[in-house]
Amino acid sequence: MAFDLEKLLRPHISKIKPYSSARDEYSGKAGIFLDANENPFGSMADGKFNRYPDPYQLDIKQKLAVVKGVEANQIFLGNGSDEAIDLLMRAFCRPGIDNIILLPPTYGMYEVSAGINDIAIQKVNLTPDYQLRPDAILEAVNENTKIIFICSPNNPSGNKVKRSDIHQILNNFQGLVVVDEAYIDFSDEPSFTTELANYPNLLVMQTFSKAWGLASLRIGMAFASVEIIKILNLIKPPYNISGLTQEKVLEALDNASAIQRIVKDTLAERAFLKTELEKFPFVSTIYPSHANFLLIKTEGARKIYEYLIEQTIIIRDRSKVVLCEDCLRISVGTRTENEALLKALVQYKP
Ligand SMILES: *Cc1c(COP(=O)(O)O)cnc(C)c1O
Helix, strand or coil: CCCCHHHHCCHHHHCCCCCCCHHHHCCCCCCCCCCCCCCCCCCCCCCCCCCCCCCCCHHHHHHHHHHHCCCHHHEEEECCHHHHHHHHHHHHCCCCCCEEEECCCCCCHHHHHHHHCCCEEEECCCCCCCCCCHHHHHHHCCCCEEEEEEECCCCCCCCCCCHHHHHHHHHHCCCEEEEECCCHHHCCCCCHHHHCCCCCCEEEEEECCCCCCCHHHCCEEEECCHHHHHHHHHHCCCCCCCHHHHHHHHHHHHCHHHHHHHHHHHHHHHHHHHHHHCCCCCEEEECCCCCCEEEEEECCHHHHHHHHHHCCCCCEECCCCCCCCCEEEEECCCHHHHHHHHHHHHCCCC
């Protein structure tokens, strides 16, 4: 059975006509624009931002296509990856009928978004070393399973997922396989964007929020077939990426080579943090990380977490999460921040 996008789509979505602005009909940049009720006299912010932004962010996509080695029309940009997650559920999952498969422990937003959209969730836990169980995942698939979310490198465990397992899912599931690569820049693993030509059922997500250092701008990327990208563009809010964000992201893309230094610094700091954390008797395991954080198993995670809060050091308590008993997740900070954390931990009395 081949992948059939039309069949996967919620029926009413195929009938939607996109919001159309006059500027969809006139693509020139010069002209007298009296079509959108904008304020031509200026703005209260530096005289800028008084015009609506490009709804399809074409300047960004052209540059990003080069950086990522994909075609511009295979890119969707969202108000954070979170918007792409939500739009995928709205496009493909019928509320109260369809389901998605999640692989805990994993990123929390998939479940939140499914809840908001009234989409049932099937959970197939990872193995104790946080790898997929592809046979069990495929067994969980039923006729109403529309999306499987795979996060690699995985949050909160930090490890990369075996490629052959992802291939097995891609080859045997007729719904959409989302590979969330929010942390890919910190990994030596090639992106699954290189597989887009082979798999019409693949969608790869990345974000500007982590290695690119632009979390506040709220912009996430999705890469997929031209057909899937068209659907996301059809149902997104027309101006989902603000003009200010577009301006700053273009700046960042012109500066894309600087990301290598940031990643190098992060990895060096991650190694330092790991070495130092290993010295504490209450730290029993530090899991291998391909991301900009470490998951550590401790004795008395909640107590350590609360102690650090008192010291105004905030880490993430994951001890209630399945397969993460007594685990804490620590983002890699600067040397100053990491030293402050370590100094506080030296003074910690279990
Ligand atoms: C941080 C993160 C994202 C990024 O979300 P944005 O909405 O783009 O900021 C996506 N997926 C995972 C797994 C993450 O940890």
